[in-house]
Amino acid sequence: MKAAVVTTAGAAPEYLDFPEPQAGPGLQIVDLVASAIHPIVRHKASGKHYSSTGQYPLVPGVDAVARTADGTLVYTGEIEAPWGTYAERMAVALTLPLPDGADPVAVAAGINPGMSSWMPLITHKDEHGTPDTVMIIGVTGAAGGLAVQNARALGVRRVIGVGRGVDDLKRVAGLGAETVEITGDKDADAAAIGAALDGKSPDLVLDFLWGGAAESAFQALADVPGNGATSYVEIGSVISEQAAVPASLLRSRPFRLRGSGIGSVDMRRYFAEVGVYVQLITDGKVEVDAQAYPLSRISEAWAATAGPRPVLIAG
Structure with a gap:
């Protein structure tokens, strides 16, 4: 499959082939719809974040809007390294269906x-x-x-x-x-x-x-x-x-x-509140500034460090 791949610490991701994820016990394969480039993603990919694995090559990305096999749009994340969400497909455990009318790009950028x-x-x-x-x-x-x-x-x-x-x-x-x-x-x-x-x-x-x-x-x-x-x-x-x-x-x-961050938050409570927050975005109670880029344009999106939050979409 195609993915944005970081080959070494400190390198920018490239649009390359990467091994397919495997759906082990409790996992399902979903297709990328939208995944944003957050500061934490850059930090983790560089190897300098406290949660970085130091494992390369890797696919960056911490969360995404994806489509399940039955066509349901879901919010998901927590992908097992070296896979991430900047890939055509990912193996996931937790999924949260999006409400009707939700904008996948806004959700991916805002959560x-x-x-x-x-x-x-x-x-x-x-x-x-x-x-x-x-x-x-x-x-x-x-x-x-x-x-x-x-x-x-x-x-x-x-x-x-x-x-x-x-x-x-x-x-x-x-x-x-x-x-x-x-x-x-x-x-x-x-x-x-x-x-x-x-x-x-x-x-x-x-x-x-x-x-x-x-x-x-x-x-x-x-x-x-x-x-x-x-x-x-x-x-x-x-x-x-x-x-x-x-x-x-x-x-x-x-x-x-x-x-407040990874390791200090109860992830069960966090995931429950994600549902509340997705609804806030969908209802327009919070507005998210985002710019979509096809996954194949990862280099351009990665360089966009100012302005609207860059979001990678399938394509």
């Missing part, structure tokens, strides 16, 4: 970045009620924009979006966020975040950047009176894998620090 914030938002709602104020660090990326929409869909009253780029921040403001521009100067960024908080700590922080941006947020939060509990969820580490957490912040208020 991975959208669920990265949906799960911590839902978890917070279950444990502490719907947050009144949510702050999103790294709001101008695809995942950040969906996080704004997710918070609004859940009834969050106030969303503060922290990020870079005047035009991108204007776009995020149009989604319903109050925006804060940061520059990379930790003290100045802390002051800007603190001004936006205006003396009240957020109930939930969703951080896609970590590193210096997180340290600025910690500094700003430490200067806000301890008038409420804050849950801080580390989702991504675009800036750095490391961030220093001040002890005074941990001691001065109820402050919960956790991560």
Whole structure:
């Protein structure tokens, strides 16, 4: 079969022949309909992600919309290495049928970045009620924009979006966020975040950047009176894998620090919430910006690192 194949660590995928997957016990063969190129896919393919197997050659891709033998459109993922979802066919265990009217490209593009914030938002709602104020660090990326929409869909009253780029921040403001521009100067960024908080700590922080941006947020939060509990969820580490957490912040208020990602989420609950999120996309309650490319144009799609999320489709 044809697939996008990464031959060595750090190489871009090529449109090549790859062995057919085998339908072992509990698996079925499905055909590719649409699979998006997410940042995690690039990271895993490079061999640098904590979940990378180091096994090459491999077919990248973590999730997809596929068609079963009886013609049903399903969302699926978790393919056993070295196979992935950027292939004409894949062997899968879990499948979630799509509702009528679902756009396969939008679903493929939206589930991975959208669920990265949906799960911590839902978890917070279950444990502490719907947050009144949510702050999103790294709001101008695809995942950040969906996080704004997710918070609004859940009834969050106030969303503060922290990020870079005047035009991108204007776009995020149009989604319903109050925006804060940061520059990379930790003290100045802390002051800007603190001004936006205006003396009240957020109930939930969703951080896609970590590193210096997180340290600025910690500094700003430490200067806000301890008038409420804050849950801080580390989702991504675009800036750095490391961030220093001040002890005074941990001691001065109820402050919960956790991560959200592969290995830290109950996958049974995750898969149940995927169904909820697919319906949100289908109903137009969250909008996903995507661009489709035939699988044979993997090189062009892989190079598209800015703009709409690239989605590989059969062909």
